[in-house]
Amino acid sequence: MIDTARKPVPPAAIRRASRLRRAAVSSTTQAACILAAFAAATTAAHAQSWPSRPIRLIVPFAPGGAVDLSARTVAQAMAPRLGQPLVIENRGGAGGNLGVELVTKAAPDGYTLVMATSGQVAINPHMYARMSFDPLRDLAPITPVGQALNVLSVHPALPVKTVKDYIALAKTHPGKLTFASGGTGASDHIATELFMSMAGIRMTHVPYKGGAPAMLDLLAGNVDSGFSTVATAIGPIRTGRLRALGLTSAKRFELLPDVPTIAEAGLPGYESVSWYGLFAPAGTPAEIVNRVNADAVAALQGEDVRKRMVEFGVMPVSSSPAAFATYIAGDHQRWGKVIRAAGIKAE
Secondary structure, X not given: OOOOOOOOXXXXXXXXXXXXXXXXXXHHHHXXXXXXXXXXXXXXXXXXXXXXXXXXXXXXXXXXXXXXXXXHHHHHHHHHHHOOOEEEXXXXXXXXXXXXXXXXXXXXXXXXXXXXXXXXXXXXXXXXXXXXXXXXXXXXXXXXXXXXXXXXXXXXXXXXXXHHHHHHHHHHOOOOOEEEEOOOOOHHHHHHHHHHHHHOOOOEEEEOOOHHHHHHHHHOOOOOEEEEEHHHHHHHHHOOOOEEEEEOOOOOOOOOOOOOEHHHHOOOOOOOOEEEEEEEEOOOOHXXXXXXXXXXXXXXXXXXXXXXXXXXXXXXXXXOHHHHHHHHHHHHXXXXXXXXXXXXXXX
C-alpha cells in the first residue's frame, strides 16, 4: 500500500523556498524599475527633441469661421518659436465632435493638437446621448486662445431700446417674443436659454441651419431678436439695420464700445461666451504641454495677433494648463445645468 500521508517539509527546504521567492520578487521589482526608468528617460529625451517635424493642428470646423481664423492666426505666430510649422487640418462634423474625437485617439506625442471649443468640451457632452470620448478625461488642456462674444440685437421695428425694455416686453407677452439661433444647441441658443432662465422669461426659439440664415431672417424682420456673434452682427449694427442691446461678455468689446454688457444693462451676473482653446491628447508629456503653452501665450501677447483676432470678433485670452483645466471643469458643470433645465437635445 502506498503511504499517502503528508510528510512534513524539512525546515531547511522551507528556508530555501522562501529565499527563492524573495529573489524572484526582487528580480521582478528591479526589472519593473528598470523598465520604468527607461520609459521615463525615453519620454524625457523625446520631449527635449520635440518638435522634429511639422505638427498637425486639427480644427473641428469648416474653413473660414472664427475658430478656423483664430487657429491659423495663432499657428502662424507660433511656428517661428517652435521651429516647425503647424499644419491646419479642417475636420468638421457632429458639432465639432468628429475632429476632436480624432485627436483623442491620436498618439500623445505632441504632433497632433486640436483647437477645440466650449461646444465640444463643455456643452456637447450634455446634449448628445452618446459621445465616443470624454473631453475631461481624453484631452490635455494647454491654454485658452480666445473668447467669441455674442450680442443681443433686435430688429429696429421692435419697440425696445435697452435690455430692461426687452425683458419687460417678454414678461408682458410670455412666449410671443421670438429669437433666432444658428441651431439647437448652438452658442447663441445656449446664451439665450441662460438669459431667459436668469431673467425669468420665456420666448419662442426659431432655430436655423447656421448663423447666416438666422441673421438674414432677423434683418428681414421675420424674427424679433437674436444673440448673434459679434462677427455676424457688427455690420448691420453699425449701419442701423439692427439695434444692439447688450454684449454677453463680462467686459465691453473695443469694436462696439458704446454697447453695454447685458450684466451692466439690466441683468446682473449674466455672462455667456464661447471660448476656443488648444488641447493635446491625454497622456502627452507635461514638458511638451508646457512648451506649447509658453509659445502659444507668447504668440497671443503679440499686438499683430491681438489686432487680427479682434477684427473677427474674438478677444484673445490665455492661461496656464492648470488654470484652463479648472475653468473647463466649472464651465462643464455650469452649462450642464442650463441644458438639463431647458431639455436641450442634439438634433
